[in-house]
Each structure stands twice: as C-alpha cells, then as structure tokens.
Amino acid sequence: GQSLEQPSEVTAVEGAIVQINCTYQTSGFYGLSWYQQHDGGAPTFLSYNALDGLEETGRFSSFLSRSDSYGYLLLQELQMKDSASYFCAANSGYSTLTFGKGTMLLVSP
Amino acid sequence: DAGVIQSPRHEVTEMGQEVTLRCKPISGHNSLFWYRQTMMRGLELLIYFNNNVPIDDSGMPEDRFSAKMPNASFSTLKIQPSEPRDSAVYFCASSLGLHEPRNEQFFGPGTRLTVL
Numbered sequence: 413g414q415s416l417e418q419p420s421e422v423t424a425v426e427g428a429i430v431q432i433n434c435t436y437q438t439s440g441f442y443g444l445s446w447y448q449q450h451d452g453g454a455p456t457f458l459s460y461n462a463l464d465g466l467e468e469t470g471r472f473s474s475f476l477s478r479s480d481s482y483g484y485l486l487l488q489e490l491q492m493k494d495s496a497s498y499f500c501a502a503n504s505g506y507s508t509l510t511f512g513k514g515t516m517l518l519v520s521p
Numbered sequence: 522d523a524g525v526i527q528s529p530r531h532e533v534t535e536m537g538q539e540v541t542l543r544c545k546p547i548s549g550h551n552s553l554f555w556y557r558q559t560m561m562r563g564l565e566l567l568i569y570f571n572n573n574v575p576i577d578d579s580g581m582p583e584d585r586f587s588a589k590m591p592n593a594s595f596s597t598l599k600i601q602p603s604e605p606r607d608s609a610v611y612f613c614a615s616s617l618g619l620h621e622p623r624n625e626q627f628f629g630p631g632t633r634l635t636v637l
Contacts, residue, residue, distance in 0.1 A: 445624065454612060454628035455564070462622070499564065507552050507618045508577060509626060511564040 414438040414502045416512035423518045424490055432485045432515045434500035443503040444476050444483040449514070450496045458485070460503075487517070495519045525629035527613050533635045539601040542632045545594055546615030554626060555588055555598050556612040564612075570596065571618055603636045610634070 416436045424430040434444065443462035447455040461467055461476035461483060473486040485498055497516050501509040526545040534540055546553050555567040568578040570590045578588070585604070590596040600607055610633050614626040 443624070454630055455614075455626075456628065457623075457625045460623040460625065503624050507571070507616065507621075507624050508554070508566055508569050509624065510566070513563040 414441070414504070414510040416500055416502055416510065418498075418500055418512040418515045420513065421516045421518070423520065425520050426490055426492060428490050429486065429488050430490060430517065432487075432498050432500075432517070434483045434485075434512055436481050436483075436500070436502050436512075438481075438502055438504075438510075440504050441478075441502055444474070445501040445503060445509060446472075446474050446485045447499045447501060447511075448496050449499065455499060458498075462503075490519050492519050492521070525613055525615055525627055527611075527629035527632050529632060530630060531633050531635075533637065534603055535637050536604055537602045538636075539599065540603045540607075540634060540636075542598040542611050542613075542634070544596045544598070544613030544629060546596070546613070547627055548594070550615035550617055550627070551593070552616045552618030553590060553596050554614040554616075555596070556614065556628075557609045558612060558631075559609045567598070600634075603634075605636045608634055608636050 418434045445460045446458040449455045459474040466475045471488045476483040497514040499514045501511045528543045553570040558564045567580045568588045573590045588598045610631045612631045614628045616626045
C-alpha cells in the first residue's frame with residue numbers, strides 16, 4: 413500500500429512564494445503527481461516527477477527526491493486564483509494514483 | 522473534446538434506494554477510474570478499468586457497490602442499497618493509461634450524492 417502526508421493548510425499573500433511538501437511511504441513507486449482542485453471543482457493535473465530533480469511549468473515547479481521519499485510543489489508569484497486544494501499523488505505501476513489528503517492554500521491580498 | 526462527462530451532477534435519494542452514476546470517458550482513453558471524495562477520507566480510488574476490464578476493485582467499500590464498463594465509451598457505478606454514509610462526491614477520470622508516461626488523469630465534474 414501507499415500513504416502520503418502533506419500539510420492540511422497553508423496561507424500566503426499575493427505575490428509570495430509557497431512550498432507544499434509531501435512525504436510518501438510506498439510498496440511500489442513510479443513517480444509523484446500534483447493536482448489542483450478549486451472548491452466545488454474537479455482535480456486537474458499540474459505536474460509529474462518520475463526522476464529526481466525539479467520540473468518547472470510556468471509559475472509552478474515540482475521537486476522529487478526518491479532517496480528521501482519526499483517531494484514538493486513550489487508556487488511562485490501567488491495570485492488570488494491560486495487559492496485551492498493541492499494534492500500530491502503517488503503513481504503505481506498499474507497507472508493508478510494514491511492521493512494525499514490535500515493541502516488547502518489560502519492566498520490573501 | 523468535451524472532456525469526461527458524468528451524470529447526474531447532483532443526486533438526492535433516500536436510504537435503501539438504488540443509485541446509478543454514469544460516466545463517459547474521453548475518446549481514445551483506455552483507462553477509467555472511479556473515485557469517491559469526502560472531507561474525512563479524502564480522494565479514494567474505488568475501481569480501475571483498463572480496456573473495459575476491471576483491473577483493481579480493492580477500493581470498492583462493500584458488496585453494495587458495483588461498477589461496469591460495457592464498452593469503451595461508457596461506465597456505471599451502482600450503489601444498492603444506498604446508505605447515508607455513501608454521501609460524497611463521486612468522480613470519474615480517464616487517461617491514456619500505460620501509454621501516458623505522466624499518467625495524467627482527466628477528471629469529470631463529479632456527481633454529488635446525498636443519501637437521506
């Protein structure tokens with residue numbers, strides 16, 4: 413089985429940088445994904461790390477360290493629209509995802 | 522493409538009634554997933570189909586839940602009989618499966634189920 417731990421809530425102000433951490437314990441692991449979910453909406457894919465290191469996509473970056481069973485999502489130049497829940501998810505070899513409980517990000521003016 | 526389509530968007534029913542949730546995956550996707558989301562338990566995988574075949578149903582909570590995928594463009598999740606603790610948002614998602622190195626899953630808008 414797999415379990416993932418991430419903070420339940422993070423707050424920040426517009427323009428700031430925030431990092432959401434995720435640690436995982438798995439019996440089989442192929443990579444770490446990140447999804448965003450706005451209140452009342454559906455999860456949407458943000459990024460995927462199969463290898464150690466940093467992946468950058470615009471204002472968002474994601475990092476993975478397999479040796480530490482650890483990853484993070486970095487959000488830069490925060491905007492009000494970034495207020496949402498962010499989920500890390502572990503990929504198994506059967507294309508399935510096991511999601512963490514999610515981190516609610518609240519961006520204030 | 523219209524994305525993953527789910528119906529109904531909202532369902533209110535009484536305990537003991539049968540509930541059927543429907544999903545149309547994105548055309549060309551060969552993997553389909555049913556998830557349940559609650560505040561307490563988060564986003565849980567219920568069942569996973571690949572090429573219309575159930576691969577992993579270990580997340581199905583009990584025998585009251587069943588899922589089918591009769592063809593590549595349609596899947597159902599049925600709860601019979603329903604109980605108040607089944608109240609949740611049920612998401613269907615699809616992906617290219619093993620052909621998608623990022624395993625990106627595309628989620629439908631969800632069905633909000635309330636069992637009274």
